[in-house]
Amino acid sequence: MIVNEQLAIDHGLKKDEYKKICDLLKRIPNITELGIFSAMWNEHCSYKSSRFHLKNLPTKGKNVIQGPGENAGVIDIGDNDAIVFKIESHNHPSFIEPYQGAATGVGGIMRDVFTMGARPIANLNSIHFGSPQHKKTKNLLRGVVHGIGGYGNCMGVPTIAGQTSFDESYNGNILVNAMTLGHVKKDKIFYSKAAGLGKPVIYVGSKTGRDGIHGASMASASFDDKIEEKKPTVQVGDPFTEKLLLEACLELMAGDSIIAIQDMGAAGLTSSSIEMASKGNLGIEINLNKVPCREAKMTPYEIMLSESQERMLIVLENGKEEMAKKIFDKWNLDFAVIGKTTKSKKIELYFDEEKVADIPVNTLVENSPMYNRKWKKAKLPKKIKIEKEQFKTLKVQNVLNKILSNPNVCSKEWIWQQYDHTVMGDTIQKPGGDAGVVRVHGTNKAVAASVDSSAVYCWAHPLSGGKQIVCESWRNLISVGAKPIAITNCLNFGSPENEENMGEFVECVQGLGEASSYLDFPVVSGNVSFYNQTKDIGIKPTPSIGGVGLIKDYKNMVTMGLKASDNIILVIGKTEGHLDQSLFARDILNEKNGPPPEINLFNEKNNGDTILKLIDKKFIKSAHDVSLGGIITALSKMCIKGKKGVTLKKPNYLINQFEYLFSEDQGRYIIEISIEDLENVTKILQENSVHFDELGTVNDDNLIIDDKTKVSIDDLIKSHTTWLINYMGN
């Protein structure tokens, strides 16, 4: 095949990028080399539009062992224990083929974690679909949920938390973000940096097939009318093989024979071999005839670009091949020595005794394109003057019912009941709480994790939205009694070539960075997914934040269910009555404009730290952060979980009842304390200058608001649980 500019463009490269390749090589690349460049230089692998901005994120902290740049981030949780975690998108494949797209997303992120030597201990996911009325939504939702369950359940890793939302901006581009946490001993972490010359390069796992070729390139382009033709670019998952691969790798990792290890994810053998060589500043030579293939007559081009799943590349110590092979034989997995490390600093590929590629590693990595793309700054929208006259026609009970049954608020039990959330015997907080919590096996420690996003806020004002999600993640961890440690982010945006979309990215990242820096909640891993758009229409900007925190003694974990009658309910943080962009404004008043709630990082940190102090002193019986739907929605969920009611009276300082109950001011929590502790708790809150309202008391059976509205727990449960079950039709 003749390589020319047109063929390069067909591979997703730009004209000037092709010219740069020819200049770097000082010749025209052959077809295999062109394939390799296109795979390494696409948006998904090279981060060419995002690198410029990502470098400003805070990535260091006293608990950070490994920040971005490895397969996953690693944090220290004391006693030689570390947690490895990362979130990653699998948006494009999941829209084309929901089951396999979602399944392989889960498989891929688990591989990233166990590549580092960690046993996966929890999965989470953040999934976003188009309007419930859109004809594709139901099938996509069903397929994605089945896919996530199909893979995670078979692996025997509990899925402990997640987030599901619906918004018409995802009609043509759903989002599937999968996150995994793993546990590893601090002195047994494995990295992808190759070292030493003449070391054997080993291929293990599944055989290489023709599936997923150019998957990463597909994920770096917008969708058009020919989307169905892209099905062959979606990989097919085999969780059974991955389970074997996990056990075999951990068995090999127990010894000391591995120098470097890297999973074959996006761009398969290409990116894994190049990454290892680049980090080790050396070369790799591979004989492609030795690569185990599933199909006959695969070409070097196909072998290098295949995204077949469940494969790993390992650089081994000399002389350990036999021992390692025995382990993979035991688990019935392929094992092949396919090459060696060299001092050439080049990727050299041989096939049928011919050299089929010869590329200096630095041309693929350091010299890959980086763009500082044009972007447009977003203005803070003007505050909307909401006519309070219209509140007079509203009844609290009807509004509450409508909000609790809103697709973005209602119970997602239909979804998480299809995920095994209890396997491994350490899940102490199941899905449906503020964060999922698993014990660190065999210890008193527990790890809490939550995944959050607020596309509406980010869309209304990216800078505020970016800050808000980090704060929400922080609050969710605090609410279960965990000290927040670090985050991973999955940045889902439209086309970076569109100035507005690029602006959303830049400002969300800026907001995210400001908040995580202020809260000392650094970013240790993540991924960027651009081109979430069909033709010219991009999704609402949707950065997903996966937060991880530590509970030193799992017995001190807090849940949101109300515990006992006559206990006191306090609202922590000040309610200003901000309704713009709230669910109440958007859903009840049909007002979609205005700024999102403001973030005050000082209050956010101060309120959170103070709550942790109260939890530490065992004053808090239950806690929940206030988010979508405001105080009354949060309180209703606490009633539902605990099967208790609350008698509440709105404080006098805010006049309007709807503003108090449904506004979405930030930095707030609801806590339950016993009456005997009220004095002590008040003292601590005042000492720390934390604003709080005494809202009411717990009762046995009804939510009673200002003596006028009375809703039974059964009615709250009904409002909250029926929408999704009815929608899915069983």
Next chain:
Amino acid sequence: MHSSVITFPGSNCDRDVDVALKKFGFKNKMVWHDDVELPKSDLVVLPGGFSYGDYLRCGSMASKSKIMKSVLNFAQGGGKVMGICNGFQILVESGLLPGVLLRNKYLEFICKNVFVKVNNKDNSYFKDDKKDIYEFHIAHNEGNYFCSNEQIKEINDNNQIALFYSDENGNINEQSNPNGSLQNIAGVFNKQKNVLGMMPHPERMIDPALSGEDGSIFFENLINNLK
């Protein structure tokens, strides 16, 4: 008391059962599916998971593993064999227990707490049981028990049903049947009652911090009965 837990390729509750057995006093050994001989055991457990990826039929390939010959001999000699979830499916496929396990009625994986009613206490698993109704956890895609009319008659005649799905008061009805199981069957014995297969996972409920503690009662009773 000595127990053995068999690990098949794709088993994923083997560690959980190991933890549970040890917690309640068993000296447990993990046994690889490719081994030929069972270690000295008072109880053999086939754990949950996705042996061989549940490809072909759940439990079918695992039932042909090398170790299963020894398990069959052990069971035929009166040895106690317990299969949980995928282990139950393997026992059915190996012929040690009657019937089959079909896909759940709504074709969806189910992970939740359920109540089960003990039907037969005249055996080593539930003898002297203080409880009639347990709250257990299920997590499966194929737990819909089914068998022929002749088989179900024989099962009932021999009092082989071990557990029924019920409500918390022990009522056995359609509302309390999570997966469409014939007669709400959650677990069955072989004729001699030394082999038990059940879909629920008692090993996931052995600590107040987990889904509940009824599993602790089950395991404590079990080890006392085997002594």
